[in-house]
Amino acid sequence: MTQHGSFPGRPRGRRARPDNDVPEWAGFDAVPQDQREFPDLAPIRGRDARARDGQVQGERGTGSNGHSSSDPDHRSAEPGPIEAFSERWRRRGSASRGDRRADRRRRRRLLAAGAGAVAVVIAVVVFFVTGGGGSSANLGLGSLVTTFLPGELQQVPNACTSVPSATLGQYLPGQRKVAAPPLNSGANSQCTWTLVKPPLYRVLEVNIQAYSPSGLASGDGSATFAAIDAYAEAETAKQKPGPRSGQPKATVTDVSGMPGGRDTVAFQAAQVFQNNGAVTDMVTVSVRYRNVIVTVVMNGLNHANTGNYGPVPPGLLAEAAQTVAREVTGELVH
Numbered sequence: 001m002t003q004h005g006s007f008p009g010r011p012r013g014r015r016a017r018p019d020n021d022v023p024e025w026a027g028f029d030a031v032p033q034d035q036r037e038f039p040d041l042a043p044i045r046g047r048d049a050r051a052r053d054g055q056v057q058g059e060r061g062t063g064s065n066g067h068s069s070s071d072p073d074h075r076s077a078e079p080g081p082i083e084a085f086s087e088r089w090r091r092r093g094s095a096s097r098g099d100r101r102a103d104r105r106r107r108r109r110l111l112a113a114g115a116g117a118v119a120v121v122i123a124v125v126v127f128f129v130t131g132g133g134g135s136s137a138n139l140g141l142g143s144l145v146t147t148f149l150p151g152e153l154q155q156v157p158n159a160c161t162s163v164p165s166a167t168l169g170q171y172l173p174g175q176r177k178v179a180a181p182p183l184n185s186g187a188n189s190q191c192t193w194t195l196v197k198p199p200l201y202r203v204l205e206v207n208i209q210a211y212s213p214s215g216l217a218s219g220d221g222s223a224t225f226a227a228i229d230a231y232a233e234a235e236t237a238k239q240k241p242g243p244r245s246g247q248p249k250a251t252v253t254d255v256s257g258m259p260g261g262r263d264t265v266a267f268q269a270a271q272v273f274q275n276n277g278a279v280t281d282m283v284t285v286s287v288r289y290r291n292v293i294v295t296v297v298m299n300g301l302n303h304a305n306t307g308n309y310g311p312v313p314p315g316l317l318a319e320a321a322q323t324v325a326r327e328v329t330g331e332l333v334h
Helices: 049-053 081-133 165-171 223-239 316-333
Strands: 188-197 200-210 251-254 264-275 278-289 292-303
Touching: 165 200, 165 316, 200 316, 223 251, 223 264, 223 278, 223 292, 264 316, 278 316, 292 316
Parallel strands: none
Antiparallel strands: 188 200, 200 292, 251 264, 264 278, 278 292
């Protein structure tokens, strides 16, 4: 067996002390100099460490001065390293628990605030989405107008009966067909007539749309402002059609003399469509009366790639579109 340490032949550790008769708690100084395993090394803990601890292991709670460590009047003024470490650990745990509680409170406040914000957003979205449904209930969202104003229309006349038979016979002479089924929903009405009688191929479309108050509209959000926005968008779409719209750029001019006086504005857009040799002329007249827009489209096949159709007399389509628009708008004013 190989021997180690400063004293060959002597066991290491506690067995290095003669006969184990020196109590372990007695400390470094209790072992004579010549019996220490490492006599040249200083003790790991200072000679006064036991006194600072305020207790001796062998006396079970009795301080080095003879008083009980549980007595607050004779407790050591400076806590030992174990007690100090325990106190620091306890304070750290308390602070950590306090931080966790504060975090939970902050999360609860953030969740409550987020839920409130989501509720407000949902309410606003519902208002905007249902704003075009014709409801006249005032939701009281700031200065927005949420009811129909005096003079604004909530229902429009039937487009199919708004055009006199004489007018239809003048511009679509012959056996006409009405596209089925025509749309007549109260706030919107549409009707389409077609005439296929060589050399005539003509189509007349009439659309009447009443707009409702909307928070997405400009101005005060009233029904009239909603119609103003739609009218401006329609005119821009004719002047600058999108690359995927399939429509050529139109020649746009203002139209006067429509019923309704200052409450009425109108424009005309003339377009020429060419497809595989066929040429179709189309004239659109759009009229806005307060919160209602009347759109009349008159087109005729000017030159066909097959069959005997065309040509269309110059100015005939524009005359027909303006006449029908004037008659339909007159139904709104009266």
